[in-house]
Amino acid sequence: MKITCVLVILLSSCFWSADSNEWLADSDESRPHTLEVRGNYDFTTGYGRLGGRYTYSWDDPGSFYMGGSIDTNADWRLEFGFEFEIRKKSVQWHYNITLRVDPCNFHTYDDxxxxxxxxxxxxxxxxxxxxxxxxxxxxxxTTGDGYIAKEEFYAMAPVIIAECLDTAEK
Structure with a gap:
């Protein structure tokens, strides 16, 4: 009698939709339901096992499940729970960065x-x-040497870089 009651409860929970009071077969097919039923029986040993699991997923990354199993030795197991997936949200903002450097400083250019x-x-x-x-x-x-020395830069920057004109006058 206990085995029959547990089996009926197990199968009922697998086919019952938890949120709509409808049988799974009659519910809206667009909802993400999954039903898994498994069983086996060995005729030589007389051992058999029947189990199932019902899962309901919602739009957010999560799901609810319940199910269980029973075997011919009257051993049974019930399970239920929630599963969640946590994801990092992608960056949706871009930053505008303006750097202010001194165009008259030799080290601004000497990387x-x-x-x-x-x-x-x-x-x-x-x-x-x-x-x-x-x-x-x-x-x-100093034409031809292939580099600008510190002395060359400070001699020529006030002459050819517009922002350095004010600096040279001070």
Whole structure:
């Protein structure tokens, strides 16, 4: 009698929709229900087992499940619970960042701090353009050495960089 009651409760819980008081077969098919029924029986040993699990998922990343199993030895198991999935939300904002640097400071351009500004360091700041090459040529007053020394920069920056004109007058 106990086995029959547990079996009826188990199967009823597998087919009953927890939120709508309808049988699963009559419920709205667009809802994410899953029903899993499994069983086996060994004729040589006479051992059999029947089990099932009903799962209801909702729009948020979670689900409710209940089920259980019973075997011919009158051993039974019931299970129920909730499962949640937590996800990190993707970044939906972009930041506008404006950096203010001193265009009259040698170290603004000397990226590797080796005491010389090479053409590649200016290209990294301003891009690989003809105007960048012209700026390099105008700052490199010792023509042909391939770098701008600190002395060259401070001698030429007030002459050719507009923002440095005020600094030179002070």
């Amino acid at each position: 590797n701090r080796d005491g010389a500004i090479v053409k590649e360091e200016l290209h990294a700041i301003f891009g690989n353009h003809e105007k960048t090459d012209d700026l390099f040529k105008d700052l490199d007053i």
